[in-house]
Amino acid sequence: MSTLRQRSPVSYALAMPAALWMLGALVVPTLFIVWVSFWASRSFSLGSPLALINYAKFFQRPAYVKVLLDTFQQTLILMAITLVLGYCIAYFAVVQVRRPHWKLGLFLVLVIPFWTSALIRTIAWIPFLGVTGVINQALLFLGVVGQPVGAFLYSRTGITLAQVSFYTLLATGPVVYVLRNIPVSLREAAQCLGATPARVFWRITVPLTLPGVVIGQILVFLNVMADFATASAIGGNKHAYLGNIVVLLYDSGQLPFASVMAVLLMLCMLGGVAVLLKVVDIRRLGIP
Amino acid sequence: MSKGAEHTDRDLELRDVTKRFGTFVAVHRVSLTVERGQFVCLLGPSGCGKTTTLRIVAGLEDADEGEVWISGVRANDTPPWKRDIAMMFQDFALFPHMTVRKQVGFGLEMLGRPKEEIRRRVPETLATFEIDALAERKPDTLSGGQKQRVALARALITEPRILLLDEPIGSLDFSLREAVMLELKNVQRRLRISFIWVTHDQNEAFSLGDKVVVMNHARIEQVGSPEVIFERPRTRFVASFIQGNNVFDGVVESVQDGRVRVQTPVGGFVVPVRETESPLKGAGVSFSVRAELLTERPGPEHVNRVPATCRAVEYLGSVRRYDLRLPDGRSVKLEQFAASPTRIDEGEQVTLGWRVEDGVLHAGADQIR
Numbered sequence: 001m002s003t004l005r006q007r008s009p010v011s012y013a014l015a016m017p018a019a020l021w022m023l024g025a026l027v028v029p030t031l032f033i034v035w036v037s038f039w040a041s042r043s044f045s046l047g048s049p050l051a052l053i054n055y056a057k058f059f060q061r062p063a064y065v066k067v068l069l070d071t072f073q074q075t076l077i078l079m080a081i082t083l084v085l086g087y088c089i090a091y092f093a094v095v096q097v098r099r100p101h102w103k104l105g106l107f108l109v110l111v112i113p114f115w116t117s118a119l120i121r122t123i124a125w126i127p128f129l130g131v132t133g134v135i136n137q138a139l140l141f142l143g144v145v146g147q148p149v150g151a152f153l154y155s156r157t158g159i160t161l162a163q164v165s166f167y168t169l170l171a172t173g174p175v176v177y178v179l180r181n182i183p184v185s186l187r188e189a190a191q192c193l194g195a196t197p198a199r200v201f202w203r204i205t206v207p208l209t210l211p212g213v214v215i216g217q218i219l220v221f222l223n224v225m226a227d228f229a230t231a232s233a234i235g236g237n238k239h240a241y242l243g244n245i246v247v248l249l250y251d252s253g254q255l256p257f258a259s260v261m262a263v264l265l266m267l268c269m270l271g272g273v274a275v276l277l278k279v280v281d282i283r284r285l286g287i288p
Numbered sequence: 289m290s291k292g293a294e295h296t297d298r299d300l301e302l303r304d305v306t307k308r309f310g311t312f313v314a315v316h317r318v319s320l321t322v323e324r325g326q327f328v329c330l331l332g333p334s335g336c337g338k339t340t341t342l343r344i345v346a347g348l349e350d351a352d353e354g355e356v357w358i359s360g361v362r363a364n365d366t367p368p369w370k371r372d373i374a375m376m377f378q379d380f381a382l383f384p385h386m387t388v389r390k391q392v393g394f395g396l397e398m399l400g401r402p403k404e405e406i407r408r409r410v411p412e413t414l415a416t417f418e419i420d421a422l423a424e425r426k427p428d429t430l431s432g433g434q435k436q437r438v439a440l441a442r443a444l445i446t447e448p449r450i451l452l453l454d455e456p457i458g459s460l461d462f463s464l465r466e467a468v469m470l471e472l473k474n475v476q477r478r479l480r481i482s483f484i485w486v487t488h489d490q491n492e493a494f495s496l497g498d499k500v501v502v503m504n505h506a507r508i509e510q511v512g513s514p515e516v517i518f519e520r521p522r523t524r525f526v527a528s529f530i531q532g533n534n535v536f537d538g539v540v541e542s543v544q545d546g547r548v549r550v551q552t553p554v555g556g557f558v559v560p561v562r563e564t565e566s567p568l569k570g571a572g573v574s575f576s577v578r579a580e581l582l583t584e585r586p587g588p589e590h591v592n593r594v595p596a597t598c599r600a601v602e603y604l605g606s607v608r609r610y611d612l613r614l615p616d617g618r619s620v621k622l623e624q625f626a627a628s629p630t631r632i633d634e635g636e637q638v639t640l641g642w643r644v645e646d647g648v649l650h651a652g653a654d655q656i657r
Contacts, residue, residue: 188348189381191368194398194446203394207385 030266037259054260064245068264071241074160075224075272081164082220083213086171090212091205093172094179110169118166122233125162129153129234154236162234167223171216178212179205214280221272225265242268298360299324299450299482300345305354307340314340316506317354322450322499325480327473329497331487333529337506338486342452345484346375359449369398374443375452378459380435382427388438389414389423395446409445417441432460436468440475450482457492469496490530494518502526519578524650527576534620535576540567547644550575553616557592559647567649575649577642579609579621584632586641593641596620598632612640 040051058064093106113121128134129152136148152158182205190200228243240248242265249258300322307315315337322328330338343349344356347368356363363371374395383391393410414420417437427435436456443451456472457465473496476483487493493500494514502509502517502525510522521527527535538552546561550573559575567573577592586593596612599619603609603626610622610632622632622640632638 183379183381185377185379185381186383188346188368189375189377190383190394190398191348192346192371192373192375193395193442194369195394196369196398199398204383 033259033262036256037263039256039259041256054256057257058260058264067240067242067245068268070239071225071243071265072268074156074163074241075221077160078163078167078224079217079220081160082168082171083217085164086168086216087175087209087213089168090172090175090179090209094176095205110172113165114169118229119233121166122162122230125158125165125234126153129158129161153234154238156235156239158234159231159239162230163224163227166230167220170219170223171213174212174215174219175209176212178209182208210280214276218273218276221276222269225269225272297324298322299326299358300484301355301357302341302345303355303357305341305344305351305356307337307344307349308352313506315344315351318503318506318508319354320501320508320511322482322484325476325482327476327483327485327496327498329485329487329493329500330503331490331493331497331500331529332503332509333488336503338503339454341503342375342454342484342486345450346373346452347371348375372449373452374446374448374450376439376443376454376456378455380427380439380459382430382435382438382442384427387424387426388419388430391427391438392419392441392445395442399446413441413445433464433468436460440472444475444479444481447479448481450484451476453483453485455487456485458487458489472496502529504529520648521576522651524574524576527574527648527650532579532621532623533576534579534582535574537572537574540569540571540573543567543569548573548649550649554594554614554618557594557647558644559649560645562649562651565649565651573649575647577647580607580623581646582620582622582640582642584610584622584624584638584640585630586639589643590641591644592647593639596638596640598634598636598638601632601634612638 035050037054038050038052039045039048040053041048089110093103093110097103097106126133130136131148131150131153133152135152136145139145140148152161186204186208187200190204191197195203225241226243228241228247231239231241231244232247242261246258246261246265249255249261298321300320302318302320304317304319305315306313306317318337318341320328320341330341332338340349344351345358347363347366351364358366358371358373383394386394389410392413393406396406396409411420411423414423417440419434419437419441422430422434422438427438430438453472457468460468469492472483483496485492485496494517497514499511500514500517501511504525510517510526512520512522517526518530521530521533524535524537527533536550536552536554536557538550538557541549541551541556543561543566547558548561548567550557550559557575561567583590594614596614598610598612600611601608602611606626607623608626608628608631610624612620612622612632614620620640624630
């Protein structure tokens with residue numbers, strides 16, 4: 001172990017480069033966005049007067065508020081699905097699969113798709129979801145549907161399907177980590193005390209994995225809130241979330257209004273993370 | 289639980305239980321009975337199958353072959369949560385998210401006892417184990433000794449028939465162990481439930497067990513009272529595993545009047561034959577003599593004699609232990625009371641002797657290595 005004391009001048013010096021980087025790359029730009037969101041004029045000018053007019057404009061237009069609510073709704077749906085799915089995958093991989101090489105195989109199956117870029121993964125969904133896509137072909141072949149279903153691609157269902165595939169692992173990872181750190185003897189001790197497997201799960205496993213669940217949900221929450229690529233690629237131009245509106249306004253040069261969206265998005269994220277952290281203290285992740 | 293019951297004076301019976309993990313045999317044809325209220329110690333080196341045997345009793349592992357009878361009922365297919373058995377784990381396995389009170393009440397809650405009963409009995413149990421002051425604490429704030437009490441209280445509150453203990457004091461500070469051992473023994477005597485205690489420490493096994501089961505390589509080597517294991521080791525393994533035995537390997541030269549003459553690299557010795565064995569001339573055998581039965585001043589009754597050189601002296605308070613070298617270079621131990629007027633000095637040459645009846649001939653086919 002290093003002998004560096006916590007508040008020695010050396011430790012401050014060592015933290016300096018990273019601190020400067022964070023300040024220049026994160027804190028200053030963020031403050032800049034907040035500042036721009038209060039600009040009253042459309043033009044790019046440092047001398048622009050500050051006003052609340054951009055915020056007023058946002059909340060006066062029901063279409064924008066609806067986008068905000070839609071974004072929240074989509075995020076909550078994704079959180080619910082990835083929570084259940086991600087937990088099941090984590091539980092299966094850690095508790096049910098016992099042989100090390102099966103564990104490794106499962107890990108690779110889950111992770112390899114993420115070796116390609118997000119763009120490729122997004123586009124790869126199109127031949128799956130399209131009217132002549134794999135899913136429709138399969139449903140037609142099985143006789144489940146009489147004619148191709150158009151609702152998969154360029155629809156909310158399609159966006160949701162794709163997002164579930166992208167973000168489930170974010171919910172899985174932290175649970176895997178926490179689950180692996182729970183000694184098997186805890187579950188066995190509960191069994192010996194008369195707890196059925198279902199009760200062992202609800203009384204021992206779930207409470208102890210809660211920190212992992214919350215961290216996973218924070219990751220999913222932040223990513224889905226900010227996701228615009230999936231909605232534009234798979235949703236066509238029919239569906240928009242806050243991220244899409246930011247891009248749209250930025251492209252059309254409405255910087256102050258785009259900043260309003262960005263600030264609102266940030267506030268929502270901060271609020272959401274604060275709520276999730278209330279549920280469980282993630283600093284107490286350490287399990288004996 | 290009375291359907292098909294038999295032997296109800298027995299808390300546990302294992303019949304030819306075998307367990308394999310892949311090609312590795314963890315437990316091989318182990319048979320064992322535990323009478324009601326008996327204190328049984330499973331003793332053996334790590335990897336000998338003692339913990340697996342315990343886990344089979346708990347139902348945490350399934351026996352591949354053989355039968356497990358608990359309180360006279362065949363329990364092979366009974367899951368752990370339906371067995372009338374409690375278990376104490378080496379790491380205590382306390383639930384980190386529960387207070388001591390919740391923890392101790394967990395067993396009653398799982399059995400579906402009424403809330404009123406739980407509210408009454410948890411404080412009683414906390415008081416019995418002198419942990420009432422810790423009721424609202426969580427495990428990570430407890431010391432090793434406190435955790436141990438909580439684990440014991442949690443295991444015993446449901447009044448199980450059998451308590452399984454897997455190296456229960458192995459993780460405690462050395463200074464605590466003796467006191468905890470005595471306390472556990474007292475608890476066992478008071479509650480009159482069976483304890484099956486797994487350990488690799490022979491002192492624990494001998495001072496606690498009514499019955500000691502010595503295991504090695506997945507098999508039971510010997511079952512008996514501490515005295516029997518100590519004085520009459522049945523196999524070469526038991527003799528070499530239990531401290532204080534001098535083991536000799538040799539070949540049977542002659543058999544006569546219930547005695548054999550065994551030729552070893554350091555001479556011929558006369559050893560009584562076990563009742564159950566009939567060694568043949570020319571067979572490879574081993575026998576042992578306890579360190580405290582050797583003498584450096586052999587008299588006429590000390591028929592077996594061997595020259596030796598003293599290499600080291602250990603003074604242990606009440607006894608003095610000598611490490612001596614035989615002519616073939618192997619070492620033997622000799623113990624004498626520290627009060628004994630005679631002493632051996634380092635480097636001194638002596639003749640060691642022992643009586644015929646002090647030798648213990650070992651059984652089994654695995655004697656010669």
